[in-house]
Amino acid sequence: MKLIRRKDPESRSPLDEIADTRGEATEPSDEIIICRDIHKWFGDFHALRGITTTVRRSEVVVVFGPSGSGKSTFIRTINRLDEHQRGEIIVDGRTLSNDVRNIDAIRREVGMVFQSFNLFPHLTVLRNITLAPMKVRRLTGDQAEEAAMDLLVRVGIPEQAHKFPGELSGGQQQRVAIARALAMQPKIMLFDEPTSALDPEMIKEVLDVMREMAGTGMTMICVTHEMGFAREVADRMMMFDLGRIMEEGPPEQIFDDPQSERTKLFLSQIL
Amino acid sequence: MTVSQPNPAAEGALPPPRAERGVIGWLRFNLFKDWRSSLLTVVAAIAVVFALFYGLRWIFVQADWGVVAELGGRIAIGNYNTVDSCASQNCFWRPQAVLIGFVLILGMAWGVAGKGMTRNIAIGAATVISLFAFLPYSWEEMGMDVRLLLAANLPALGVGWLLARYTPLSTYLRISLLAVAWFVVSMVLLRGITGAPGLQPVSVNNWGGFMVNLILAVGGIALSLPIGILLALGRRSRSPVVRLRIPLGNLRKLKLSLPIVKWLCIAFIELFRGVPLLALLFLSQYLLPLALPEGFFLTRIPLLRTAIVITLFSAAYMAENVRGGIQGLHPGQAEAARALGLSGIRTIRLITLPQALRNVIPAIVGQFISLFKDTTLVYIIGVLEVVEIGRSFIQGNIQIWGGADKEYFIFVAAIFWIFTFGMSRISRRVEERLGSDSRARN
Helix, strand or coil: CCCCCCCCCCCCCHHHHHHHHCCCCCCCCCEEEEEEEEEEEECCEEEEEEEEEEEECCCEEEEECCCCCCHHHHHHHHCCCCCCCEEEEEECCEECCCCHHHHHHHHHHEEEECCCCCCCCCCCHHHHHHHHHHHCCCCCHHHHHHHHHHHHHHCCCHHHCCCCHHHCCHHHHHHHHHHHHHCCCCCEEEEECCCCCCCHHHHHHHHHHHHHHHHCCCEEEEECCCHHHHHHHCCEEEEEECCEEEEEECHHHHHHCCCCHHHHHHHHHHC | CCCCCCCHHHCCCCCCCHHHCHHHHHHHHHCCCCHHHHHHHHHHHHHHHHHHHHHHHHHHHHCCCHHHHHHCCHHHHCCCCCCCCCCCCCCCHHHHHHHHHHHHHHHHHHHHHCCCHHHHHHHHHHHHHHHHHHCCCCCCCCCHHHHHHHHCHHHHHHHHHHHHHHCCCCCHHHHHHHHHHHHHHHHHHHHCCCCCCCCCCCCHHHCEEHHHHHHHHHHHHHHHHHHHHHHHHHHHCCCCCEEEEEECCCCCEEEEEECHHHHHHHHHHHHHHHCCHHHHHHHHHHCHHHHCCCCCHHHHCHHHHHHHHHHHHHHHHHHHHHHHHHHCCCHHHHHHHHHCCCCHHHHHHHHHHHHHHHHCHHHHHHHHHHHHHHHHHHHHHCCEEHHHHHHHHHHHCHHHHCCCHHHHHHHHHHHHHHHHHHHHHHHHHHHHHHHHCCCCCC
């Protein structure tokens, strides 16, 4: 894995610089996601209890914590699959509001990969990938297919292009899902437990793709319990519990010198 | 799948036990597995033999099918071509022209589809219709013109096939649009145009026979599915919403969100599902005209009122079928589409509906079949549809045909069965085709 980025923020790779200059001219800020005091309730259940954090361009953030702690909800508020009820979220210079156009504009820039893949079973792999670029980005069929084939080569399964999702293994399906999200050329990628539904031998093939993506300078927020991956690739880790960020810091701190008792306990249980 | 590669799982795999293979194996496994199944097999076989013997003997020896022959063309078009409805009695060619048009379109569908079920249905239907030209009636009862128009269906099929092969009319979309257009033209042709030579108006009230059942069924099927889809989507919608803010004194306000569209759809669906179809048909006949302004076209055409009622009734059921299909989908499907930036409408059109409809094809086709059979209920407003034309004829000639009800009703039952069986076979094929496209689901 030559592409793996050095985690030391002082020595940035050239790829990072390229990624940084790609940002919007109107919003040259290095901070691509800004969350201020986000709250979210499901009925009476207080799922997010004041999340405040900032994600910089090209940063890889790993979010972990016990189930029901609000990890998934947190990343789902960023592209408004879940609506936050209090606080403010600014994604790539746009403040999330109820304006449908604004939401769609943000979703175009934010790719998402789900635990259950959510490929469209009635469309071929190629069509799964080309659908959104053609309908939303208005690419022609040829352009979209060419881009899709490039992406399939990148995730290592170009030979599956004309099959249907149901004919692929779980790991292959998840790699198609990643290619589908990347086809929209997003600035941010959200991963919601991308390997939790996979057999052990398939986890690696998905993580390899994610490692490679981190190497290209993509801004990534990953909800995952793959701690090996986190230690290797993450710039920052967030420990969620009871709808709050219990602890936040570089992997070295989280693994070697956790500040909170809750983090220590949780890590001791999963490692 | 990768068939050509050597399959590592095949090594060491054994063939299934001998006893379960071949004809003997099949018989032993399925019919004579133990003494109980052997007994059941023998009893069932005896019952089948007896049923076949008495059934076939009745059909071929005892039954008198004279009533069917006597009614003849009236089974197909009712009293459309009698003196009462068409004074010159030269209106027979209009339903026949409609039929030829649809056979032509069927031929085009065959041309596009190539082999398979479409071809079998097209050739089968056109052949049977053409063979009617050779029915053993006298020349007085069945003239050369009628026979020629019937026989013309087979060449019409060929013309349709050629059109699909050698003209731009070679896509399903164009053929479907053509079929819709032809349906509209057919209505005008059957109704006639006042003053147009050869197109003497025939009151809709005089339409009859199987023609009426088919018109109601085709129109109902074509309209009830889209209406049902809209109702289902409306029922699931949260917007448009009317927001009310009612001030309740000092600084407190009662906020109300009223999903009007959703409520209207629910009211419509529950109303039409909660009332028997027969009651709705009666209401449309006796209550609706009172509510409409005098001279409004709906008050003059009872058949159109029943057509609307049957369609809406079916649409209400269709809406619930479609809603079931949508709710059966994993919510992640719509989420994934929205996360890619697809709009709500595109998500429904490209992702949700195709999957939802595929999942409920059996229920949808069941509703189609139900609608088709319900068209016989229009007899209550005096329309001589296929069942009623025979029943009223037998009643009117009770001295001659008094005992012939059973022959006629069995004949009509057979016609309906052939059509509905065809519909369910087509739906099976559609299901298989769509299903094989996606194999296992997520």
